[in-house]
Amino acid sequence: xxxxxxxxxxxxxxxxxxxxxxxxxxxxxxxxxxxxxxxxxxxxxxxxxxxxxxxxxxxxxxxxxxxxxxxxxxxxxxxxxxxxxxxxxxxxxxxxxxxxxxxxxxxxxxxxxx
Amino acid sequence: xxxxxxxxxxxxxxxxxxxxxxxxxxxxxxxxxxxxxxxxxxxxxxxxxxxxxxxxxxxxxxxxxxxxxxxxxxxxxxxxxxxxxxxxxxxxxxxxxxxxxxxxxxxx
Numbered sequence: 001x002x003x004x005x006x007x008x009x010x011x012x013x014x015x016x017x018x019x020x021x022x023x024x025x026x027x028x029x030x031x032x033x034x035x036x037x038x039x040x041x042x043x044x045x046x047x048x049x050x051x052x053x054x055x056x057x058x059x060x061x062x063x064x065x066x067x068x069x070x071x072x073x074x075x076x077x078x079x080x081x082x083x084x085x086x087x088x089x090x091x092x093x094x095x096x097x098x099x100x101x102x103x104x105x106x107x108x109x110x111x112x113x114x
Numbered sequence: 115x116x117x118x119x120x121x122x123x124x125x126x127x128x129x130x131x132x133x134x135x136x137x138x139x140x141x142x143x144x145x146x147x148x149x150x151x152x153x154x155x156x157x158x159x160x161x162x163x164x165x166x167x168x169x170x171x172x173x174x175x176x177x178x179x180x181x182x183x184x185x186x187x188x189x190x191x192x193x194x195x196x197x198x199x200x201x202x203x204x205x206x207x208x209x210x211x212x213x214x215x216x217x218x219x220x221x222x
């Protein structure tokens with residue numbers, strides 16, 4: 001299994017500002033994923049972050065809005081830039097368990113934009 | 115990519131009643147996984163099904179993968195208040211594509 005921590009756990013931000021979310025895994029993993037879960041909704045994949053290469057973004061998500069860093073095999077950050085109230089959501093970091101067919105999720109970052 | 119449709123969206127049951135959620139795809143799935151998300155929590159892996167017609171049980175939970183590998187179901191027998199949460203099916207590989215989930219509430 002993989003143990004994932006995220007910081008911050010929650011934040012309230014003003015419109016137009018940016019927030020960087022950190023994701024730390026207790027083991028080295030090749031693939032890390034960032035999801036968004038809007039209230040009462042399912043999980044939507046934002047991007048896949050591989051170490052040593054640029055993140056791959058899903059349709060509807062762009063690097064300028066959601067820049068991602070992946071400096072090593074245990075850490076990643078997601079920045080939500082120029083925030084608007086529509087960005088209010090839970091942002092979840094996830095990894096694919098090495099040698100398993102299971103995805104593990106971090107506890108999430110609950111973001112509220114005023 | 116693979117997409118999965120999940121029904122119902124919501125289910126309210128009396129404690130002790132059974133509950134079933136269904137997951138359907140228009141394409142053949144290589145595998146299907148089920149996750150549970152408690153209110154305020156994050157998704158937690160329950161099980162993976164890979165084989166056609168596969169049935170797996172975890173205590174009161176029974177998971178089934180269709181013969182054509184295009185549908186799956188999760189059945190809970192005699193629900194308890196601890197079963198409250200949203201159940202997601204997910205398919206695909208690295209990363210998974212999630213269904214919209216079924217939110218289960220249990221009335222004591």
